[in-house]
Amino acid sequence: MAIYLGVSALIEDDWKSHRTQEFRNVQAAKAIHRLASGTHRNWEVWSPKSEDFHPLGFHxxxxxSGHVLRKIGGELEEACGEILKSAVPEIxxxxxxxxGEHPSHLPGQTKTRLIK
Known part of the structure; x- marks a missing residue:
């Protein structure tokens, strides 16, 4: 829920961002997907210069992509639906x-609609 609310707030605060619900859902689902997946390896590598071992990581x-992100995002939207309207302006x-202000709020930028 925290990721979905954070992504929603960032999208709303960026006046140049896409405003479709699908975009919001997919962006939040990408962040969730990254937390639950990946290959992570760590090694100790000998360095002749310092004559010591140093950590080396691979991530x-x-x-x-695809339909699974829309499904995950839809579930997030359903779970956060009611709190979204009150939490996003506060966030x-x-x-x-x-x-400070989002860079899209600089002079000369045009404002688009917020969540209703």
Whole structure:
């Protein structure tokens, strides 16, 4: 739920972002998919320069695309549906207080609709 709310707030705060529900669902599902997948390997590698072992890591993630992302996103949307309308404006307000306005809010940018 936290990822879906965060992605929704970022999309709403970016005036140039896509506004379709499918885009929001798929972007949140990509983040969820990354948490649940991937290949992770770590090794200790000898370095002759420092004459010591150093950690070396390999992290690879499968390409996330297709129908499964729409399904995951749809489930997230269903779980967060009611809280979304009240939480997103509050998340945007808190983010703006901490980090300032989104770059799309610079002078000359046009504003599009927010979640209703």
């Amino acid at each position: 690879a993630y499968p390409r996330s 945007i307000r808190l983010r703006t207080e901490m980090f």
